Amino acid sequence: MEFKKITDFIHDLYGSQDFVPLAVPVFIGNEKKYLNECIDTTFVSSVGKFVDRFEEDMAKYTGAKRAVVCVSGTNALHMAMLLSGVKRDDEVLTQALTFIATCNALSYIGAHPVFIDVDKDTMGLSPIAVREWLAKNSEQKNGECHNKHTGRRVKACVPMHTFGHPVHLDELVEVLNEYHIELVEDAAESIGSLYKGKHTGTFGKVGALSFNGNKTITTGGGGMMLFNDEELGAYAKHITTQAKIPHRWEFRHDHIGYNYRMPNINAALGCAQLEHIEEYIASKRETAHAYEQFFKDIDGIDFFTEPENSQSNYWLNVVILKDRDAQQDFLQYTNDNGVMTRPIWELMNRLPMFENCENDGLKNTIWFADRVVNIPSSVRVK
DSSP: OOOHHHHHHHHHHHTTTTTTTOOOOOOOHHHHHHHHHHHHHHHOOOOHHHHHHHHHHHHHHHHHHHHEEEOOOHHHHHHHHHHHHHTTTOEEEEEESSTTTTHHHHHHHHHHHOOOOBBBTTSBBOHHHHHHHHHHHHHEETTEEEEETOOEEEEEOOBBBBBGGGHHHHHHHHOOOOOOOOOEOOTOTTTEEEEETTEEEESSSEEEEOOTTTTTSSBBBBBEEEOOOOOOOOOOOHHTTTTTTOOOOOOOOOSSSOOOOOOOOHHHHHHHHHTTTHHHHHHHHHHHHHHHHHHHHHHTTTOOOTTTTTEEOSSSSSEESSHHHHHHHHHHHHHHHBOEEOOOOOGGGSSSSTTTOOOOOHHHHHHHHTEEEEEEOOOOOO
């Protein structure tokens, strides 16, 4: 049976006949040393050297002008949209094939998602589909884009680099500039992924990363905003730390602020993880290559590879089955036989909170939802 051949291969690949999880963190460096330093110095909350260091190190790694940590990737997306000018009753173009954090973040503001289809070669937001929707449904008023049917302003576009694979950013930026729409990259899954040699999350005014426990590197829980504008980054740091005016003893605040501060203890974990990120990504890409070669000989299942002009981190590896029945059979067999696999998240337009939101038909999105399965993708270094 082909499914048994696959589970046997995955067990051998990970050197275990026990249960193989989908994605687990790896701690091989200075994690305990840095965490102990936080405890010994008592700097375990939002003040401490590791917060500043993690921001500086991440800015350098990604090529951003400024990086600002948050408690979660969802926080980072929320702030990124606010800082890009998204307001209540605006519309935000995004994809239905995403984790719910994308839509939750814009919903906190009171904005409305418009779901646009994805490309077959990226699984991420399609610039062609975005252009087609805008050509049919938008108009310009005073230099801003508006939905000519709802009358709402279309303020931002949030592509998600699905499973670490970059969308076609050049083409998307071109469309959004033409229609006066802000780009906010949801790079929660794509730390270490490059588009034409440039790190994802750095193509718009603000990008968002996630360091959740199953990401390529983790802070336990956490997120980050990336900025090309140092002044905007400094403002983001201010309002995400309760907008407190610096003073030796007074507590004065000059804006409605947010308690989105990453604790020093989480940042310490991030610093240690970042020291090994190149090793982790190399391991994940090696695993992806092994899968690619293996699945060439498996009928009816295709392995999804990185898009052209991109270098993906292969956060979660993807296989594509021939139809939904095959997908469900594969999920059943693998999970029954010690290999953790998962389908794509339930599409956003199928959830009760977003089922009445506008969409463009989502042909490719639905095709993927019926066929995609994520297979084990943990870093294989010890």
